[in-house]
Amino acid sequence: MNALSVRGLTKTYHNGVQALKGIDLTVEEGDFFALLGPNGAGKTTLIGIVTSLVRKSGGEASIFGYDIDRQLEVAKSCIGVVPQEINFNMFESPLTIVVNQAGFYGIPRPVARQRAEKYLKQLQLWDKRNHASRGLSGGMKRRLMIARALMHEPRLLILDEPTAGVDIEIRRSMWEFLREINQRGTTIILTTHYLEEAENLCRNIAIIDGGRIIERDRMSNLLRRLHTETFVLTLAKPLTHSPSLPPYTVRLVDEITLEVEVSKEENLNRLFALLSDLGIEVLSLRNKVNRLEEIFMRLVEKGAAA
């Protein structure tokens, strides 16, 4: 069964901006799905329509088969949403916020209190449960929104930039948490600017740009299509001009930094042999960007050029 199915979805805002230009997308139940795109691509509009915060201009959308036009209430009861912007009452405590949210989904207060303890503990917020939420750190606020979204134990969890502004340690522990939720059967749709995050967590991916889906594939297939990688070499001695290293494409970034594009079929031994022949000593080597970032940039740039 599809957790999410959208067909021909369009959205034109009052100011005339056409945010979605006919989106077709399906996400299977149990998937961990990445929805990527540059700023203003239409990701948040798409999520807004699915969660009923934005009214669509045209097209159809359904959640687990429930059409959002005809069975909106049942469709919404299946979704938990973690929005991009903080949107809880800053004057209320985390405990109050999550218990109330459960109530809005019909969960009786005794059950809501048990779940609140479970999720606030899992997200390391239990000690802060009675503090005013405005006093929480940025990372805590993000985790509170995840706990809130889980209170009615939704079948589909939608996370819009859930780790924005969160330090790397907490981000990684949130990844682990989300992986576990997904393994227990919850379908997850994730939008993120951290492409490393999408590459690590998601099995399937769609890239949206200019209001259209420009790519939809398994993550592994997409990464396999990347034919070259760029390596950044730090040199022991400065160079005055870029060396010639055929068949590699080389760029001298500064006098001790060299960027070399290497085809997937090439091995690095040949590159190092050429460098040794020229008397160039390499101190360190790293990937310029992660693989998904590279393919993402190519797809988006291709879309912009078209």
Add this chain to the structure above:
Amino acid sequence: MSTLVEQSASRAQPLSMAQVRRVGFQTIVIREFNRIIRIWSQTLLPSVVTATLYFLIFGKVIGGRVGLMDGFAYMMYIAPGLIMQAVINNSYTNVVSSFFGAKFGKHIEELLVSPLPSWIIVTGYVSGGVVRGAIVGVLVSAVALFFTHLPVEHPVIVVGAAILTSVTFALGGFLNAMFAKNFDQISIIPTFLLAPLTYLGGVFYSIADLPGWAHHLSLIDPILYMVNAFRFGFLGVSDVPVFYAFAIMIVAIIGLFSAAVVLLDRSSGIRE
């Protein structure tokens, strides 16, 4: 993060929409009640202080020189109107500030993404306004009893008029919050419409004492009917037929409630 425990096993069975609506409504009302109590110095205290000053100045100091009004001591005559004034202001203010605050702080989205239908959300917020109106009404009544004896001739009319008035103005507050774009716009109507209509609505005098043109002009003020119905419940006297008051309030409630639900469904000013 710690390990998940029995998440999929404990996932709730689908709830009936009737339960979702019932629990959702209760949750909104409990949240509103907790808000009223949490900021009691802003929600409950001002009306008690204002009413005390009114009773001291208009009742004790000036009232003694006014003499009888419709056969009652002036303090006793103005008491129902002052209680009703507090009920009107607090029912309106509670909903307009709470709902606009939720809109401004974006936590209204908690409700908009939930499966609750618009009529439950409107009913929940309005009930919060009625709860605050009732609490303040009781507190101001207690203040009134400190200054004067207050008979209750028709208890059902007292309770009925108080509740219907409270619902009417809570709905008015909801609509104001729906349209408001900034905090200035939630204070314009209470300051420039509600306050004049209340003061000119027979709280402090009987319109029988006004000259002809002013008497006729007063009859288009809906608050006049509410204040007089409430006063009739206590003292058994009214400047207007009590039936009119209840008819006006019921028609207003039906109209305002329908408008609030339709606007929330369309989410004017909330959804894009």
